[in-house]
Amino acid sequence: MSDTLLVMKFGGTNMQDARAIRHSASLAGRSLLVGVRVVVVVSAMAGVTNGLLTLADAAESGDIAAANDEIAALRTRHFTAAQELGAAPDSSVVRDIREMHETLRQAVYGVYLLRELTPRSRDLIVAFGERLSAPLMAVALEGQGFRAHHLTGGEAGILTDHHFGNAKPLPTTYERVKDRLSGLLAAGVTPVVSGFMGETERGAITTLGRGGTDFSATIIGKALGANEVWAWKDVDGVMSADPRVVADARNITVLSYGEVMELAYFGAKVLHPLAVTPLQESGIPLRVKSAADPDFPGTLVQAQAQDEAGQPVKAVTAIRNVSIINISGAGVLGIPEVIASVFDAIARENITLLMVSQSSSMSNVSLAVQSSDAERTLAALRAGVSRELRVDRQSDVAVLAIVGSGMRGQRGVSARLFTALAGQDINILMISQGSSELNISVAIEGAQVDDATRAVHAAFGLGVRAEAAD
Secondary structure (H helix, E strand, O other), X not given: OOOOEEEEEEOHHHHOOHHHHHXXXXXXXXXXXXXXXXXXXXXXXXXXXXXXXHXXXXXXXXXXXXXXXXXXXXXXXXHHHHHHOOOOOOOHHHXXXXXXXXXXXXXXXXXXXXXXXXXXXXXXXXXXXXXXXXHHHHHHHHHOOOOEEEEOOOOOOOEEOOOOOOOOEOOOHHHHHHHHHHHHHHOOOEEEEEOOEEEOOOOOEEEOOOOHHHHHHHHHHHHHOOOEEEEEEOOOOOEOOOOOOOOOOOEOOEEEHHHHHHHHHOOOOOOOOOOOHHHHHHOOOEEEEEOOOOOOOOEEEEOOOOOEOOEOOOEEEEEEEEEEEEEEOOOHHHOHHHHHHHHHHHHHOOOOOOEEEEOOOOOEEEEEEEHHHHHHHHHHHHHHOOOOOEEEEEEEEEEEEEEOHHXXXXXXXXXXXXXXXXXXXXXXXXXXXXXXXXXXXXXXXXHHXXXXXXXXXXXXXXXXXXXXHO
């Protein structure tokens, strides 16, 4: 047995059916066969999380028939996969899946009776996706001759605060995870952990936010002092732009923790924005790898940035479905306590701000938020700030960001960005640049975001063809 320990995370498309799960198990098996110890962290089967959210909403609105139909479909899908992976009808895994579906049915019925879906109930229901896929991965590993044991995030030791839907791990999590998983690893058993979820100190199930399975994997990686965390995806790695928008987007070989956090925050769906935070203190690298091409190195995420000569920007990314909230009023915003009341109102509602911009006359502050948070933001501000202030909303906006550590101290980066946008006749609504100089972000009309992305990607020579020409 080697001293090497890897934490491997498998996303939804790599868990979508028996064939995909068997392939994912074989990817873990490649390392297990050469004596590497592996902890596997799994997402829900593709589409299951959305299905669970749909059935929860159906139950809340009183449509229990639709909710039950969705539960029956999920049950069939998981049982079929278990059967195809070789689980016997009387096996403990099939029993676990049956019991979990019954618990899910009861939880959904409770929502239906109360006609109320609280954040706590939603987390309980949506976490069933990961809870149901972990036993399937354990069966697949056992079918390939490896010993495996499946655990929920809470059973694996992930202890969180009470922010249902977007929970953060408590400091004691790391010691608990080490205690819970070290014994299994020492006994030659591969732990299979349900990602995306943890539990509070009183045992209530929480979820870690969208894409939270990456976060689960890095929490476990830090707790166990892993050599690397591997995030298996259905892409080659982190790309210079969304390949569905930019045909010649290319794989980025090395990114720093800071760069990948900026990319994730500004809409690149490859990683959870907080995924690298547990790794930063320990310096554990994260590797984004392609399940379709396991020998391809993918993208290595590490502490140090690796700047390419003459290439200040590494990627262009965009957040869609954004609204700008404008707060204005002659002179009133120059007063510090007014600004404080604006941010207090936002903080009380736990709303994430994508961008903040203030006019130099201090008569206007603009906040960019996800459109799904816009109504809550407006209500919070109207209730929490001075009546003399005007609060209005602009919808159908997108935020486009360029990211790269090479921007630091580089002249002319903003000029290239603005020239590329002007060339496409794109109007800029808001501009923001942090002092870290890792990104410049602009808010633009939502309808123009694809054209803007392509123009900026080309302006900085980020494409495959530009790379070939170097």
